[in-house]
Amino acid sequence: MNPSSLLCLLAAWTLSPLLLGIINRTKAVFAGRRGSPLLQPYHDLLKLFRKDLVISRTTTWVFVAGPLAGCAILGMSTFLIPFGGSPSILRFSGDMILFAYLLGLARFMTVLAALDTGSSFEGMGASREVQFSALAEPTLFLALAGLTLSTGELSLSGLFSANSTLHRGGMAVPLALIAVALFILFLAENARIPVDDPNTHLELTMIHEVMVLDHSGPLLGLIQYGAALKLWVLGAILWNTLWPFSTGHNGADAGIALVGMMGLAVGVGVVESVMARLRLLRVPALLTGAGALALISLIFIARL
Amino acid sequence: MILLWTSLVLMIFSGGLSLFRRHPSSPRWSVAGLVTACLIGIVPAVHSLWTGASSETRLPWNIPGGACHLGIDPLTAFFLIPIFLLSSLAAVYGLEYLQGKQPVSWFFYGLLVAAMVVTVSARNGILFLMGWEIMTLSSFFLVTAEHEKREARQAGWTYLVAAHIGTAFLLVLFLLLSRSSGSMDFDSFKGLSPSETAPAWLLFVCAVIGFGTKAGFMPLHIWLPEAHPAAPSHVSAVMSGVMIKTGIYGLLRFLFYLGAPSPWWGWTFIGIGLTSGVIGVLFALAQHDLKRLLAYHSVENIGIIALGMGVGFLGLSGGSTPLAVLGFGGAVLHVLNHALFKGLLFLGAGAVLHSTHTKDIDHLGGLLKKMPWTGISFLVGAVAISGLPPFNGFISEFMIYLGCFKGLSPVHPSTGPLIAAMTGLALIGGLAAACFSKAFGIVFLGEPRSAHAAGAHEVGMPMKFPMMFLAGGCLLIGIFPTLALRAIKHPLAQLIPNLAVTLNDDLSMAERALSMISWSAGALIGLILLFALGYRLFWRGRRGGSAPTWDCGYAFPSARMQYTASSFAQPLTDLFSPLLRSEQIGSPGKDLFPKDSHLVTETPDVFWKEFYRPVLHRIQNLLARGRILQHGRLQLYVFYIVITLIAVFLLEMRNP
Numbered sequence: 001m002n003p004s005s006l007l008c009l010l011a012a013w014t015l016s017p018l019l020l021g022i023i024n025r026t027k028a029v030f031a032g033r034r035g036s037p038l039l040q041p042y043h044d045l046l047k048l049f050r051k052d053l054v055i056s057r058t059t060t061w062v063f064v065a066g067p068l069a070g071c072a073i074l075g076m077s078t079f080l081i082p083f084g085g086s087p088s089i090l091r092f093s094g095d096m097i098l099f100a101y102l103l104g105l106a107r108f109m110t111v112l113a114a115l116d117t118g119s120s121f122e123g124m125g126a127s128r129e130v131q132f133s134a135l136a137e138p139t140l141f142l143a144l145a146g147l148t149l150s151t152g153e154l155s156l157s158g159l160f161s162a163n164s165t166l167h168r169g170g171m172a173v174p175l176a177l178i179a180v181a182l183f184i185l186f187l188a189e190n191a192r193i194p195v196d197d198p199n200t201h202l203e204l205t206m207i208h209e210v211m212v213l214d215h216s217g218p219l220l221g222l223i224q225y226g227a228a229l230k231l232w233v234l235g236a237i238l239w240n241t242l243w244p245f246s247t248g249h250n251g252a253d254a255g256i257a258l259v260g261m262m263g264l265a266v267g268v269g270v271v272e273s274v275m276a277r278l279r280l281l282r283v284p285a286l287l288t289g290a291g292a293l294a295l296i297s298l299i300f301i302a303r304l
Numbered sequence: 305m306i307l308l309w310t311s312l313v314l315m316i317f318s319g320g321l322s323l324f325r326r327h328p329s330s331p332r333w334s335v336a337g338l339v340t341a342c343l344i345g346i347v348p349a350v351h352s353l354w355t356g357a358s359s360e361t362r363l364p365w366n367i368p369g370g371a372c373h374l375g376i377d378p379l380t381a382f383f384l385i386p387i388f389l390l391s392s393l394a395a396v397y398g399l400e401y402l403q404g405k406q407p408v409s410w411f412f413y414g415l416l417v418a419a420m421v422v423t424v425s426a427r428n429g430i431l432f433l434m435g436w437e438i439m440t441l442s443s444f445f446l447v448t449a450e451h452e453k454r455e456a457r458q459a460g461w462t463y464l465v466a467a468h469i470g471t472a473f474l475l476v477l478f479l480l481l482s483r484s485s486g487s488m489d490f491d492s493f494k495g496l497s498p499s500e501t502a503p504a505w506l507l508f509v510c511a512v513i514g515f516g517t518k519a520g521f522m523p524l525h526i527w528l529p530e531a532h533p534a535a536p537s538h539v540s541a542v543m544s545g546v547m548i549k550t551g552i553y554g555l556l557r558f559l560f561y562l563g564a565p566s567p568w569w570g571w572t573f574i575g576i577g578l579t580s581g582v583i584g585v586l587f588a589l590a591q592h593d594l595k596r597l598l599a600y601h602s603v604e605n606i607g608i609i610a611l612g613m614g615v616g617f618l619g620l621s622g623g624s625t626p627l628a629v630l631g632f633g634g635a636v637l638h639v640l641n642h643a644l645f646k647g648l649l650f651l652g653a654g655a656v657l658h659s660t661h662t663k664d665i666d667h668l669g670g671l672l673k674k675m676p677w678t679g680i681s682f683l684v685g686a687v688a689i690s691g692l693p694p695f696n697g698f699i700s701e702f703m704i705y706l707g708c709f710k711g712l713s714p715v716h717p718s719t720g721p722l723i724a725a726m727t728g729l730a731l732i733g734g735l736a737a738a739c740f741s742k743a744f745g746i747v748f749l750g751e752p753r754s755a756h757a758a759g760a761h762e763v764g765m766p767m768k769f770p771m772m773f774l775a776g777g778c779l780l781i782g783i784f785p786t787l788a789l790r791a792i793k794h795p796l797a798q799l800i801p802n803l804a805v806t807l808n809d810d811l812s813m814a815e816r817a818l819s820m821i822s823w824s825a826g827a828l829i830g831l832i833l834l835f836a837l838g839y840r841l842f843w844r845g846r847r848g849g850s851a852p853t854w855d856c857g858y859a860f861p862s863a864r865m866q867y868t869a870s871s872f873a874q875p876l877t878d879l880f881s882p883l884l885r886s887e888q889i890g891s892p893g894k895d896l897f898p899k900d901s902h903l904v905t906e907t908p909d910v911f912w913k914e915f916y917r918p919v920l921h922r923i924q925n926l927l928a929r930g931r932i933l934q935h936g937r938l939q940l941y942v943f944y945i946v947i948t949l950i951a952v953f954l955l956e957m958r959n960p
Contacts, residue, residue, distance in 0.1 A: 017878045052848035058751055059853075060672045062683075062689075068839055072831040076824070082724060092820035093813065094706040098693065101702075102828075105692040108737050112683075115745030115867075117853045118669070130741055130873040141730040145723055149712045160467030195498075202752025214854055222835075284879055302714045 004250045008083035011258070012076075016232035017041035019265040026269025030203065039229065048221030056214055058118040066113020067212075067219040073106040073227040078229060080156060083237045084257030085246050087157035095155045096144050099233075100137070103189070106226070107133055114211035128280065130243035130294070132195065132207070135186055135287040139181060142294035146178045150301045156237070162246035175241060177297035182238045183291035190231050192268055194286065196280040235264050305361045308376060311345030311388075312418050318412015322407045331402070332409040333799065335395045338417065342392035345421065349384035352376045356794035360427055369488045370430030374422070382636065383424045383546075386643035391417040392547045393770035397651055398538035400766040401658055409449050409536070414760050416442040416542070423550050429478040429488030436474065436550070439560045440467040445548060446539045447531045447833040456549035459527075459534035466527035468877045470517030475553075477510040481561065493561040504562045508569065512576075513556050519551030521610065522580040525603045529587070532599035533663070537654020540595060544602045545647035549639050552609055556636075560799060567621045567718065574613030578728040579608025583883065589742070590877045590884050590907035592869060594663040596655045597743060598646065601689060604641045604732060609635045611725050612704045612888045614748045619711065620800065627718075628800055629810040630707030636792050638700035641781065645688040645697060647773035652682035655763045656747060656773070660756040662899040665869040667756055674760040674937035679748045682772035688778040695823035696781035697940040698790060699818065705729060706817060735876070742872045754883040783825045785818040870905055877907070885910050 021038040028035025037043075055063065079090045080099045082117040088095070114122040151166050155157045157167065166175070191208035192296055198209060212223050239260040247253055278286060318337020352358060360375030376384070395413065402409070407437040411891050419442060422435035444467075448460035478488060485492040517524040528548070532540045559565070584603030591597040612635025619627025655678045656671065657663045672679035688695035708726040712719055752758040762768070781788045793811060855865070879883055887903040933944075 013342045015886055052846045053843060054851050055850050056669075056853040057850045060749065062672065062749060064839065067834075068835040069832050072835045073828065074832055076828045079824075079827075090820060093822070095819045097702055097705045097709075098824060100730075101691065102695055102696055104690075104733065104737055105687070108687065108690065108692060108741055111741045112745055112749065115741065116749040118863070118866050119853045119855060120865055120867045120871075121855075123872060127743070127867065127872045127875055128740065130734075130738035131879070132893060134731065134738050134876065137730040137734035142723070145709070145726060147694060147714060148709050149714060149719070152713070154709055156707070171484060202581030217846070217848075218839075234750050302719060 002086060002089075004084075004086040004254065005082075005089050008086050008254065009089060011254075012078045012081070012083070012229065012232050015258070015261075018229040019231050019261065020228055021202050023260055023267035023269045023272070026266050027273050030270070030273035033252035034101045035057065042225075045055075045221050048224070049218050051217035051221075053217040053219060056117050059116045059214075061213075061222070063113050063116040064219065066109045066116070067215060067222040067226070068108045070106045070113075071222040071229075073109070074226045074229040075137075077102045077106075082157040082160045082240065083236050083254070085160075085162055085250060085253035087161060091155045091157040093154040095157075099156065100140055100144075103230070104130075104133070104137070105266060106230075110223075113215070113224070114257050119214065119260060122213055125207050125213075128207045129211060132188060132283055135284055135291075136185055138292035139185055139287060139294055141166045141186070142199075142298065143178050143181050144293055145279050146174060146294055146298045146301055147300060150174065160240040160244065162248070164244065169300075174297035174300040175244070177293045179238065179241050181290040181297075182296040184239055184286060185232045186234045186264075187239050187268065187271065188283075188287060189234055190210075190227065190268075193272045194275050220279055232261070235261050239264060249271055261297050269289060305359050305374070305376065307344050307348045308374065309361070311341045311784050312421060314341040314344065314839065315418045315421075317416050319411045320629070322410040330402055331399060331404060331407050331410055332434070334401050334487065338395045338414055338461060339409075340394045342388040342395075342417070344590075344727060346385060346388040346431070348376055349388065352381040352795065353791055353794060354379055369482070370434075371428045371489060372431060373427040373489060374425045374431075375427045376425055376879075378798050379553075380425050381760065382640070382792065382847045383549060384421065384794045386549070386640055386892040387417065387424070387546045388773075390643050390647045391420075391542055393773060394538040394541045394545075394647065394651070397541075397620070397654070397770045398536065400764050401536065401538055401654055403482055406536075407448060409539075412442040413539070413542075415448065418546070420547060420550060424553050426617055426681065427490045429490070433471070433474065433478065436471065439547065439550065440464070440471070441542055443531075443535075443539070446543075447535045449539075451535070453534075454524065455530075456534040458713070463527040463531040466517055466524070470514045471828065473510045473514035473517075474709070477514055477558070480507060480510070481558075484501060484681050489773045490557075491563075493558075498918055504566075508559065508572075511555060511562075512572070515551040515552070515554035515558075515749050516576070517557070519548050519607045519609075520580070520581055521576050522603060522605050522607070522914065524887050525580065525584070525606075526909055526912050526916060527597045528602055529591075529596050529909060531597035531860055532602070533593055537650055537657060540598075541647040541650035541906075544599065544650055545643040548602060548606065549643065550830040552606070552635075552639055554600045555613070557798060561685060565617045565621045569616060570614045570616075570618035570621060570718065571721055573610050574725050575614075575616055577607045577611030577614055578724065579607070580604065580610060581728060581732040582618075582735070585732055585739060586877075586884060586900075587907065587909065589735060589739045589873045590886060592665050594665050594668075594743065595600075595673045596657065596745065597665070598653055599651050599867050601736070601739070602642075602646060604736065605638065605646065605689070607746035608704070608729065608732065609638050609642070611635075611729060615704060615707045615711070615722065615725055616815050618721060619707070622716065624711060624718075625800075626705050626813065627711040629796060630703050630710060630814060632799055633789070633792050633796055633814065634700045634703030635709060637703060638697075639698050640788070640791070641688070641696040641778075644774050644777045644781070645685045645695075647776065648681060648771055651767070651771050651774070652678055652685060655695045655767055656760075658767070659763060662754070665743065666753040668747045669750045669753040669757050669863065669866065670748070671752075671757060671760050675748075675762045677768050678763060678771060681763075681768075681775040683744055684775040684778055688782070690737040691736065693821070694779070694782045694828055696785075696788070699781060699785040699821070701729060701733065703814060704816075712842065733843065738873075738876060742869050746867075746872060747868040749938065751868050753866065753868070754865050782801075783822060783829070785822055786815055789815055789818055790957045883910070885913070921951070 020041040025035045081086045112125040114126040147159050151164050196207040314697050317332050324336045345711035356376030363372035365372035419439035421437050426432040442462050450456045484838050520528045588597045612631050614632030688697040691697040708722045711722045886907040890902045910957040
């Protein structure tokens, strides 16, 4: 096992809530506020983990299992993600398929936990979540197919390693298209504007927040930590696509990647500040549009 | 071989017991005999699968062209194991499910299992067709077991007609295949060059339509959503889990007699797979009847199997061995996986029906509290069929995906269909997850939506055990996929013999990936258990009391306010409404103060509505003109006979 891979894993576990802090601070700056401290998400998590739980009488063990399994599954997915030139700890041909399906499993558990409350709000959120994710899944695979087609590599670590051919000449246009598709997925999967708004607390307009409406205390903490991990892993894939270069020095690469991740967080904050959320009926068009971009890049690559 | 014969005889005999002994305990004896027969039969199958050995026997039989020629080779063995396994489990389940009603159905059940065994082990065309036909007829009588119900009779007829249209094509296929050698023995089909018999495309089309009708390829699937819900649940499990797979078996066995595959075979199968998979799962999503929903999922899973076969054929025709191994490997493994999880889900749906007397999803809810074991087994089946780790559905889909990724290359012409297959598989996976979060979430979670659901109770041990056994099987293959890979090694070597040299290399590539998946699945389960332990130790004691679900401060929440299955699926069904063409009856209230209003949405099969029904009506109208000849006067009928005889006589006179 590579020590730098281990360090990157630790970085994912410890630094992912920081991304949320950066997003919030960016939004505050745009709104002309001072905003909460960068480390506020950590304080929130600690506070939640110290709280008591209130659990609805309607629910069964599924309600508790949802956040527990969800956080464990997303924790598992961090083992598959290469970061800053270091390969991931688990890597094999087709690990991107396992990665995509781990995200699917985590979502399945969240949806079931939401349905377990028997509330129509949560049912509504769950219904929207499965709709959008069913449309997002093909887009993710199209983007992955584009990356594989251009390099011939079958694992995420191989795709984004220093000797991958991802940064050869002529790849700029298709890579940019894939990156745009991945950025849209990144926003959609992490429940961000323009698909979902993490800030409003009006149940009728939300997706992710409304599904976890009844969770409280440590379970809510696990959900939020899981969300931070998901932001990290998808962000890492996006950053690897945007920056397929290597300086040849492990530390420098990791540093660049860390700065890149923070840059992504700032980018999310900017998008959230300058855009409004789309109408729910328009979201499928956005997601299939992202799929179309990935498909166009595939055609580009096949022509090159 | 002697064990297989013993098993067959014992199976038919113990089924027949229920015919002669009208005693309350006679079903118990039948089931005991059936289970013993299955256990006996599974021994030679496992042996052949493990060692790759094949054996066969011939008995004297004087039917023209026929021979009583049975054999077991790895491909047969691979299909025999799920047949024996699921049939015996479903028989135990059926004992409690039927509660001593319809004792005669055990006769047909025994016959059905025996016919499936004969079909997959026959080595002669006539014997194969006889097995095939008995399989159709015995399952027809099982589908119409509740013949006092109109829909059961209707479903039975639809099934019978569809099955025989398929058989007609098979008959043509066998006649064409035997044209040059004059023998119906499978051995004589080997090494046929298509020029001696008929053009390969014609044979291919006959095989795809004939076997595809049984397997449920869209648009030949229309009997599935009718017959599966009408049959008793343990029969639905057998029909959906293993009987429709005899169609896949037929394709795998006979398409390889047609010489080297051409690329368009691969294109065709990927096309069939995408249509069946995507449209199947969309129709499943729109259903309210739990068993009908599962029936459409059979269409979807057959689509996934067809996708795998398409990838395999592309590999074979393009000379890419990894593609062929992964494609066919995924398809074959999915046959076994689907038998496990679909059997489990149908048994689970049967348990729900048995305990609540309704299979309308919108009338159920909250069953997990009342039926914990059924609930957790159904959950395992739901996760497995959605293709999610750490269960078996993920393994076979993973192999197909890996094949697609492996085959991607900028210059190769098969890249296009591979990308289509991969994207389609992803869409199918996402929609299946949506559909099963609906099926499990609305049926088992939340509050009971009706008095039926509120009065549910857990089923007894004979029904619980088969479900838990199958759930264990799903988990086992999910955690130890390399075992499954060993099971498909010999069948694959038999299917693609000219690839035997590189087969081991290609398989070991898949094995490396799957062993990593095995570790990941283990780690995932370990991590989840760790979190659960942490919860138990630190947080469980800190529950600050319980409360009702938060409903925006509304004071009188009722179970009717919950999201229903229809509302859950509505965004997706609306999105695909041009394809689904759901029908709405009634309208939601319109005024500012709406009074009582009602709304029913239904999604009948679009192929039935738009294609089969008008076409069949037209044929019926055409044939109705012939009714002038038929008026029930005996004298006139005798007159017809005389005229026919004279006509034949004159014809014979003209050409001596």
